[in-house]
Amino acid sequence: MSKQQIGVVGMAVMGRNLALNIESRGYTVSVFNRSREKTEEVIAENPGKKLVPYYTVQEFVESLETPRRILLMVKAGSGTDSAIDSLKPYLDKGDIIIDGGNTSSKTPSVVTVNCLPKVLTLS
Numbered sequence: 001m002s003k004q005q006i007g008v009v010g011m012a013v014m015g016r017n018l019a020l021n022i023e024s025r026g027y028t029v030s031v032f033n034r035s036r037e038k039t040e041e042v043i044a045e046n047p048g049k050k051l052v053p054y055y056t057v058q059e060f061v062e063s064l065e066t067p068r069r070i071l072l073m074v075k076a077g078s079g080t081d082s083a084i085d086s087l088k089p090y091l092d093k094g095d096i097i098i099d100g101g102n103t104s105s106k107t108p109s110v111v112t113v114n115c116l117p118k119v120l121t122l123s
Helices: 013-024 036-045 057-062 078-090 107-115
Strands: 006-009 029-032 051-053 069-072 096-099
Touching: 006 013, 006 057, 013 029, 013 051, 013 069, 029 036, 029 057, 036 051, 057 078, 069 078, 078 096
Parallel strands: 006 029, 006 069, 029 051, 069 096
Antiparallel strands: none
């Protein structure tokens, strides 16, 4: 089975639209949301799109080409922290998490420190 080039976590309005935008550029996109229903809704509303749903964090991460590229589109603060904590056990050195949530400019450095030494690169 081929792996996707990028994954998006968080299928609320911003996450789903970014996943669709990336897909429209010719990429196949893994999508994940902590609630299964939200992921299923996005897939049902977009038949024929190259969006591949995953329902566990492990399957989502394993679906991605390495180095993995994960666009995190979840609520800033504890939502972001929780999402990163759930991803970390499955990530390898060189994988990339892009925090696309609404947050202050100081937060990414905190996220980077919390992820070290296992992870990664933050953009």
